[in-house]
Amino acid sequence: MARRNWTREETILAMDLYTRIPFSQIGKNNQEIIQLSHIINRTPDALALKMANLAHYDPELQERKVSGMSHTSKLDRIIYDEYSNNIEELSFTAQSILADMQHTSVDILLSELQLYDIPAGVDKDYQAKIRIGQYFFRMSVLMSYGNACCVTGLRNKELLVASHIKPWRVSDEKTERTNPSNGLCLNAMHDKAFDRGLITIDKDFHIINSRYLEEAVMDENTRQWFDYYNGKEIVLPDKFLPGKEFIEYHNDVIFQGA
Structure with a gap:
């Protein structure tokens, strides 16, 4: 043949x-x-x-x-x-x-x-292109992290979010918006904290808590939970390593300060 x-x-x-x-x-x-x-x-x-x-x-x-x-x-x-x-x-x-x-x-x-x-x-x-792009962005990001939160290891898909490092609304639609290197697989709580700039990751992929998170009112167990991961390295993906340029943007623009 x-x-x-x-x-x-x-x-x-x-x-x-x-x-x-x-x-x-x-x-x-x-x-x-x-x-x-x-x-x-x-x-x-x-x-x-x-x-x-x-x-x-x-x-x-x-x-x-x-x-x-x-x-x-x-x-x-x-x-x-x-x-x-x-x-x-x-x-x-x-x-x-x-x-x-x-x-x-x-x-x-x-x-x-x-x-x-x-x-x-x-x-x-x-x-349609936007919906399809968002759908497969989530699939690619979750796949890269083995369908587990890169902070806690949580594996329940219903509680996982493909979180943008550089926000979708300000990302270039061709090179950044659905680039899996602009994503982290996070549980819903850490996703919200990351989105609001209450936590970030540094260039060596360590988690940094904002002082505003430290000052927030919460019960002691929740405080200990956030504090436990502060300074720890995230679990890195199989492919699509978080882009340094996206991390720098989050550090400089989104993060509310250590």
């Missing part, structure tokens, strides 16, 4: 899945890889290898001396460079490709997002 070259659409789908699977779990037995391989008519082994090719360009993995596969194609580099900092566009494009391949619509494919409820008179594609 003649070897079939990877298309741009297939490579985009591989890149999209790469953002949602820990590097250590990329393999032919992964169920998400198996499912996508059936859709694109590739073997799970071939799809896993393509994702490892894309990992070759991941600067975080390079820094950790994990280089992925070295036999990459020009298209791999093009797709990685085009979408690595724009998860919103990647997710929207990938879901559109998947819908076409399966002869359905994105509305049906992602029915839980209720895209059909977008009001008339607005740019539906733009609003």
Whole structure:
């Protein structure tokens, strides 16, 4: 059988899945890889290898001396460079490709997002892209932290938040808003404290409590709970390490002071 070259659409789908699977779990037995391989008519082994090719360009993995596969194609580099900092566009494009391949619509494919409820008179594609981007931002961030709070280790998804380090409202919509490196997986309490600048993390990923948190009225058990984590290093993610530029923004603009 003649070897079939990877298309741009297939490579985009591989890149999209790469953002949602820990590097250590990329393999032919992964169920998400198996499912996508059936859709694109590739073997799970071939799809896993393509994702490892894309990992070759991941600067975080390079820094950790994990280089992925070295036999990459020009298209791999093009797709990685085009979408690595724009998860919103990647997710929207990938879901559109998947819908076409399966002869359905994105509305049906992602029915839980209720895209059909977008009001008339607005740019539906733009609003759909935002919802899809936020949805997959959460998936990517939680995946990176093993579906556990990076402060406490809490693993109940209903109590976890994909918290922006640099707030969504002031982030660049192409390179920052849905960039998983601009996210932390936090429990709901620490998420709210982080969002309000009552805690932050420093460049070495240690938690710092604000003096305003120290002065807040609370029962002794809650105070001890916050104090216990003050100064401790967060649990670092499998990929998408918190970006230093995002941390600096939170330290300088959001944090209310030590």
